[in-house]
Amino acid sequence: MPEPFIALVMxxxxxxxxxxxxxxxxxxxxGRPMVEWVIDAARSAGAQQVVCITRPxxxxxxxxxxxxxxxxxxxxxxxxxxxxxxxxxxxGAAPFAAGGVPASPASTARTVVVLSGDHPxxxxxxxxxxLETHRREKAGATLLTTEQLDPTGYGRIARSGExxxxxxxxTKHPEDVSSELLAIRExxxxxxxxxxxxxxxxxxRVGEQxxxxxxxxxxxxxxxxxxxVVTHRTDDVRSAYGVNSRADLMQAERLAQRQILDEHAxxxxxxxxxxxxxxxxxxxxxxxxxxxPGVTLRGATRIxxxxxxxPQTTITDSTLGDGVSAVHSFLLEATxxxxxxxxxxxxxxxxASIGPGAKVGTFVEVKNSRIGAGTKVPHLxxxxxxxxxxxxxxxxxxxxxxxxxxxxxxxxxxDGVRTSVDTSFVAPVSVGDGAYTGAGxxxxxxxxxxxxxxxxxxxxxxxxYARRRKAEPPE
Numbered sequence: 001m002p003e004p005f006i007a008l009v010m011x012x013x014x015x016x017x018x019x020x021x022x023x024x025x026x027x028x029x030x031g032r033p034m035v036e037w038v039i040d041a042a043r044s045a046g047a048q049q050v051v052c053i054t055r056p057x058x059x060x061x062x063x064x065x066x067x068x069x070x071x072x073x074x075x076x077x078x079x080x081x082x083x084x085x086x087x088x089x090x091x092g093a094a095p096f097a098a099g100g101v102p103a104s105p106a107s108t109a110r111t112v113v114v115l116s117g118d119h120p121x122x123x124x125x126x127x128x129x130x131l132e133t134h135r136r137e138k139a140g141a142t143l144l145t146t147e148q149l150d151p152t153g154y155g156r157i158a159r160s161g162e163x164x165x166x167x168x169x170x171t172k173h174p175e176d177v178s179s180e181l182l183a184i185r186e187x188x189x190x191x192x193x194x195x196x197x198x199x200x201x202x203x204x205r206v207g208e209q210x211x212x213x214x215x216x217x218x219x220x221x222x223x224x225x226x227x228x229v230v231t232h233r234t235d236d237v238r239s240a241y242g243v244n245s246r247a248d249l250m251q252a253e254r255l256a257q258r259q260i261l262d263e264h265a266x267x268x269x270x271x272x273x274x275x276x277x278x279x280x281x282x283x284x285x286x287x288x289x290x291x292x293p294g295v296t297l298r299g300a301t302r303i304x305x306x307x308x309x310x311p312q313t314t315i316t317d318s319t320l321g322d323g324v325s326a327v328h329s330f331l332l333e334a335t336x337x338x339x340x341x342x343x344x345x346x347x348x349x350x351x352a353s354i355g356p357g358a359k360v361g362t363f364v365e366v367k368n369s370r371i372g373a374g375t376k377v378p379h380l381x382x383x384x385x386x387x388x389x390x391x392x393x394x395x396x397x398x399x400x401x402x403x404x405x406x407x408x409x410x411x412x413x414x415d416g417v418r419t420s421v422d423t424s425f426v427a428p429v430s431v432g433d434g435a436y437t438g439a440g441x442x443x444x445x446x447x448x449x450x451x452x453x454x455x456x457x458x459x460x461x462x463x464x465y466a467r468r469r470k471a472e473p474p475e
């Protein structure tokens with residue numbers, strides 16, 4: 001079993017380039033805050049504890065998932081000061097945890113991995129590889145580096161004649177750096193593994209530069225104390241992608257979305273127009289399901305096998321069984337069982353439960369209602385706060401009048417009922433099994449089993465009305 005480690009996630013700061021009141025690391029990527037992507041990757045790689053470094057009052061702690069320990073950076077500036085703020089959480093008792101969850105006891109892990117909360121695409125596999133290099137080399141520190149990015153603005157990795165790590169050359173001010181050093185392609189991408197005790201001991205001795213204490217200042221000190229500093233080179237540039245602006249966020253969204261779709265495709269899902277499809281992280285889709293153009297699947301949505309979704313269908317926090325069809329439809333917190341059909345232009349609101357083989361058709365809205373197995377609501381109806389039995393047929397333009405101005409009431413329609421067009425049910429009211437309603441009826445009283453309910457005035461024709469109407473002087 002791999003040795004456990006502690007992940008320190010740098011999560012402080014609002015990010016002025018985001019132009020937002022929301023903390024930068026809480027901006028979502030494919031439906032999940034970017035810092036949560038980093039936390040999940042660290043946990044999947046074996047992190048015994050995840051410590052997120054925040055600033056007091058910056059709002060980040062309130063948006064973290066349960067179980068993440070919070071360490072507040074109250075003093076100092078710079079990455080080194082941020083990591084120092086987590087010393088108690090790593091070496092002593094953690095002060096508190098996110099979401100009101102009691103903090104874990106101090107970890108027994110000796111290795112600390114430092115990650116950036118604004119690098120949402122960091123891969124679990126890459127963290128594991130960094131740790132493996134760190135342990136294999138028995139290093140005091142291991143840096144993640146790459147030669148696959150434009151090095152402009154990044155710290156260059158300077159090496160000795162033997163090829164070992166020598167130092168990081170910062171190039172924020174390139175006019176102060178030699179052309180020889182600027183020609184180096186290998187760069188530091190800001191993810192590290194450290195021996196915990198060595199890290200905090202060295203940080204105490206790092207001096208400030210222009211009022212900031214930098215984490216990279218520990219590397220010369222570790223080298224002087226004969227603690228090896230090594231590198232792990234990667235070609236995974238997505239893991240190195242940092243978000244500092246809304247434009248960066250869009251690119252991270254594109255990269256993450258393609259990764260999500262690829263994973264579903266490998267598992268047997270077909271996407272007819274992947275560039276117009278949005279599937280958030282955490283959505284589950286069964287094999288042999290086909291996703292058409294313009295489909296959006298959000299939140300805790302669960303889709304069964306063999307479904308046909310789209311075009312232009314949005315499903316949020318809903319569960320669909322096997323073999324469901326949904327065309328041009330909108331679902332929110334609904335449940336649809338095997339073989340049901342929806343749309344076009346069906347609207348399922350919270351609490352809608354559609355039974356197996358049922359049909360909710362064109363311009364039908366269902367709210368907080370159960371539609372029984374095999375029942376059809378083909379078109380132009382509103383079914384709210386109702387229980388409809390099995391094998392019934394609800395005619396066009398049916399309405400359940402569920403609200404009396406103060407309270408909601410339920411309508412009950414039994415099995416095998418046939419309602420005619422333009423029937424309104426004034427709740428609370430019930431219609432027995434096998435009953436019928438007449439066209440244009442307003443049902444205010446219960447309809448017994450097998451009966452025909454009719455509630456409309458007798459038609460009266462006024463002869464000559466059109467002629468007299470034309471003869472009237474204009475108003």
